[in-house]
Amino acid sequence: MNANTKKLQALGQSLWLDNISRQMLDDGTLARYIRDFSITGLTSNPTIFEHAIGKGVAYDEQIATLARAGRSGEDLFTQLALSDLGRAADLFRPVHDTTGGIDGWVSLELSPLMADDADQSIDAAARLHAAAARPNLYIKIPGTKAGVKAIETSIFAGVPINVTLLFSREQYLAAAEAYLRGIERRIAAGKSARVDSVASLFVSRWDVAVKDQVPAAERNRLGIAIARRTYKAYRELLQSARWQKLAAAGARPQRLLFGSTGTKDPAAPDTLYVSALAAPSTIDTIPDKTLLAFAEHGKVEATMPLDGGDAEAVIAEFRVHGVDEAALAERLQQEGADAFANSWKSLLEGIADKSAMLTGAPAA
Numbered sequence: 001m002n003a004n005t006k007k008l009q010a011l012g013q014s015l016w017l018d019n020i021s022r023q024m025l026d027d028g029t030l031a032r033y034i035r036d037f038s039i040t041g042l043t044s045n046p047t048i049f050e051h052a053i054g055k056g057v058a059y060d061e062q063i064a065t066l067a068r069a070g071r072s073g074e075d076l077f078t079q080l081a082l083s084d085l086g087r088a089a090d091l092f093r094p095v096h097d098t099t100g101g102i103d104g105w106v107s108l109e110l111s112p113l114m115a116d117d118a119d120q121s122i123d124a125a126a127r128l129h130a131a132a133a134r135p136n137l138y139i140k141i142p143g144t145k146a147g148v149k150a151i152e153t154s155i156f157a158g159v160p161i162n163v164t165l166l167f168s169r170e171q172y173l174a175a176a177e178a179y180l181r182g183i184e185r186r187i188a189a190g191k192s193a194r195v196d197s198v199a200s201l202f203v204s205r206w207d208v209a210v211k212d213q214v215p216a217a218e219r220n221r222l223g224i225a226i227a228r229r230t231y232k233a234y235r236e237l238l239q240s241a242r243w244q245k246l247a248a249a250g251a252r253p254q255r256l257l258f259g260s261t262g263t264k265d266p267a268a269p270d271t272l273y274v275s276a277l278a279a280p281s282t283i284d285t286i287p288d289k290t291l292l293a294f295a296e297h298g299k300v301e302a303t304m305p306l307d308g309g310d311a312e313a314v315i316a317e318f319r320v321h322g323v324d325e326a327a328l329a330e331r332l333q334q335e336g337a338d339a340f341a342n343s344w345k346s347l348l349e350g351i352a353d354k355s356a357m358l359t360g361a362p363a364a
Contacts, residue, residue, distance in 0.1 A: 002295045005038040011303060012280030014103050016041035018259065018287045021052035022059060025087050037295050040095050040103040042088055043162065043200075043259070043285045045140070046112060046343040049081060054350045060358055067355035073348055074111060076355070081108055082132055089134040096136040101196060102252070107162045108132065109140040112340035121150035122157075129159045138162035138198065142337055143175040151175060155182025155195050162257070163199045165336045167206070168329035169230045172256070175199045176237055179254045183246050193251040198283060199234075202260040203227050203273055205332055211265065214321045220268045224276045225314035226325065227258060231279055232308035238281075257283040262290040271298040279304035 005015055017030070017039050024030045033039040053059050059080055066076045088106045096104025108128060114121045125139040141147045141154065142165040154161050155178070163175040179197050187193050206223035234256040237243055243253075261273040261284055269275075270293040277284055278300045286294070315325055 001035075002037050004295055004298045004300075005291075007300045008274075008278055008284070009038045009040075011278060011300070012282075013278055014040050014255075014283040015291070016043055016105075016257075016283055016285040017291065018043055018262070018285040019048055020044045020084055020088060020106075021048075022084055023052075023056065025084060025091075026058065030088060031091060033291065034091060034095075037291060039291070040099075041092055041105040041283070041285075043107045043140070044081070044085065045109050045164070046340045046347055049077070050343045050347040050350065052084075053077075053080060053347065053354075060354065063351065063354050064358035067359045072352065072355065077348060077351055078128065078131070080351075082128075085137060086132065086134060089132070089136050092136060093134075101136070102255075105136050105138050105160075105162075105196075105198075106134075107138040107140050109164065109340070112142070112337060112344045115142050115144050115337045115341070116146045118146040118149040118153075121147065122153045125150065125154045125159050125161070126157055138196075140164045140200075142333075143171050143199070144333065144337065148174050148178045151197075152178040152182045152185075155179055155197060156185045156189075158186075158191070158195055160196045163197065163254075164259070165333050165340075166199055166201045167332045167336075168226060168325065169233045170326070171329060171333065172199055172201055172230050173233055173237075176234075176254055180242065180246065183251045187246070187249050193246060193249040196252060197254040198257045199254055200257040200259045200285070201227060201230050202332070202336065203258055203277065204260045204262060204264050205336070206328070208264050209328060209332060210318065210321075210323055213323060214318065218317065218321070220263075220265055220272060221314055222318050222323070222325075224273070225311040225318075226329075227277055228304060228308045228311035229315065231256060231282070231304050232306065232311070234282075235306050253281070255281060255283055257285060259285050261285065262287045275299055275301065277304060278302070 085106045092104035110124050129139050138160045140162045141150050143163045166172050203223040207220045211219050258277045263270050263272045274294045
């Protein structure tokens with residue numbers, strides 16, 4: 001077991017992989033990450049699957065089989081994704097069982113084209129979770145305004161949810177409120193208070209967005225400050241009387257997850273965000289490159305301060321440079337949703353092209 005990743009696990013932070021591909025399942029890479037680097041879960045998104053399916057021939061046989069059986073479009077992709085995520089969920093099942101369901105999760109994203117349609121998202125979340133037939137699979141719903149409604153209803157229905165595309169404390173709190181309402185409705189209806197959820201805050205995209213707007217000395221600081229501000233709100237929520245009442249009824253915390261934690265600036269340390277975001281009772285999802293870098297030379301010098309540390313002072317400095325963090329959070333969420341939608345469309349186009357090539361049928 002790697003000593004550096006083990007330190008994060010020891011302080012109470014889970015490390016999840018921000019990647020999946022059939023190749024890493026077939027060649028044992030994911031199993032090795034679990035064994036050697038304390039990886040206890042993974043996330044996926046349309047961009048990850050677009051890259052995985054579009055490269056090489058690992059998916060060709062299944063694509064051809066499904067296409068010949070009349071499958072196409074989102075239906076065909078769902079079968080591919082569930083095949084991979086089912087295998088990954090089985091690899092993580094031992095840690096899921098030994099941690100009582102706290103860890104050992106994989107995540108499947110809803111079609112990004114549903115981001116503004118709550119009812120469609122609710123129906124799809126229930127259907128995909130049932131199709132997966134795994135107790136350790138989250139359905140990812142974006143924390144948009146429509147998503148918040150879908151999150152509450154899905155939690156009430158007993159579907160485990162990974163809330164994605166959160167960029168601010170306010171967006172996180174809206175997602176947390178939806179989770180709390182869903183649990184409260186379950187208790188009022190005489191149902192179990194236990195439905196698991198995580199809330200995913202994207203970090204590095206803040207620094208990419210403002211890098212040309214601030215002096216070089218200020219770069220790569222805003223994302224961490226936003227994360228600290230959000231972590232403070234998360235810890236305060238867990239101390240609230242409202243949460244304590246739900247916990248007493250058997251509810252479990254909706255854990256805060258830090259996403260987009262690979263360093264984008266080549267001038268910055270490659271383990272910058274992993275070190276800065278070390279915090280108990282949280283999750284960090286990291287790409288392979290960042291995982292290997294942290295395993296080799298990463299350090300944990302301090303844990304994230306419960307009171308937010310210098311977060312507000314740092315954010316105030318960025319306001320001086322014209323950064324409106326509330327407006328930027330909304331923009332980043334929309335850009336993230338748009339990027340996933342574009343990847344989704346490219347993914348489906350690529351699958352259609354491969355289906356036609358492999359079966360000799362004309363492309364749709």
